[in-house]
Amino acid sequence: MSRAKFDKHIPFGLFLLLMIILFITNTFVAEDRLRAIKRAKEKHRVARIKAIEMRTKLMTITRPSVLYDAVKDLDLEEPADPPRKIITDKPNK
Numbered sequence: 001m002s003r004a005k006f007d008k009h010i011p012f013g014l015f016l017l018l019m020i021i022l023f024i025t026n027t028f029v030a031e032d033r034l035r036a037i038k039r040a041k042e043k044h045r046v047a048r049i050k051a052i053e054m055r056t057k058l059m060t061i062t063r064p065s066v067l068y069d070a071v072k073d074l075d076l077e078e079p080a081d082p083p084r085k086i087i088t089d090k091p092n093k
Contacts, residue, residue, distance in 0.1 A: 060066065 061070075
């Protein structure tokens, strides 16, 4: 090849080099975002598991039989009368 033909193709070669660099950069950015999405999904899964576990514990400890066993040593008695409604003359705001 002569020098003139070589000089004529330099811009195209630089364009190809730029496109290759952009392709590689785009690939790395996409892979990084995929890893971030995977981490977020894992955190969400763990948080969901903890929430279900806490809800189950709360349901367990608020059962009447469990509450009765917990306060049995405090000498508390179950009320015999039903709760009464409090009526006032003032309207609710």
